Amino acid sequence: MSSFRFPTLLRHAARRAGYQGSGPTMHATSDGFVWVVNVQRSHDGVHFYVNLGAHPLGLLPDVGLASTFKEYQCAFRTRVGERWLREPFSEDVAPLFTQAEAVFRREVQAGVENLRTIAPQDAVVGTYHAEFHSLLFARICEACGWNEQALRFVDWGYPRTRPRASAVREEFALLRQRLTPA
Structure with missing residues (x-):
């Protein structure tokens, strides 16, 4: 099986972006x-998927990792449309990608800006893994310098953390320690 190649027209659109x-x-x-x-190649080999991701640089342990960061590691992720047909590749794919990518950037930036003032219970949708979302949002707020808001996410998320999730509890404790003035 040959390795999957980035479709040329899509690659050109990405480079222009x-x-x-x-x-x-x-x-x-x-x-x-x-x-x-x-x-991402689909299982049938005829189609593919276009995935977009965004991750705050302030959350990377080393900014040098930015060029190797994987889409699935990103804090914010989306898939552009459904399956895309590999061949024939239409000329109107480039504008479609460009528009979708620009919308994704605006939504991510607006979402992060919204974290500055939103109540934690309104930012975390549902209760499934609410502690992970709360921890992520607290880290983003810390990276943006919004320490009081980061503490709100810590205070909201920690009590929702399962007792056996000791690593997550420890992350909350370390974050609280960094955010609390001495």
């Missing part, structure tokens, strides 16, 4: 984020 790289994943860094576009 500032992405770099080779293989099925390309990266861009701007506005405090690493932006990732990934092309």
Whole structure:
């Protein structure tokens, strides 16, 4: 089985949007984020999926990792449309990608900005893994310098953490320690 290649017209559109790289994943860094576009082969070999991801640079342990960050590691992820047909590849795919990618960037940036003032219970949708979302949002707030809001997410998420989730509880404790003035 040959390796899957990024469709040429899509690669050109991604490059025009500032992405770099080779293989099925390309990266861009701007506005405090690493932006990732990934092309994923479907099981039938005739179609593929276009996945977008964004992750705040402030949450990376090393900014040098931005060029190797995977879409599935991103804090924010989406899939552009449904399956895309591999061949024949239409010329109107580039504008479709460009528009979808621009909308994704605006939504991520607006969502992060919204974290500054939203009540934690309104930011975390549902209760399934609410502690992970709360911890992520607290980290994003900390990276943005919104320490009081980060503490609100910590205070809301910690009591919802399952007792056996000791690593998550420890992450909350370490974050609280960093955020609480001495």
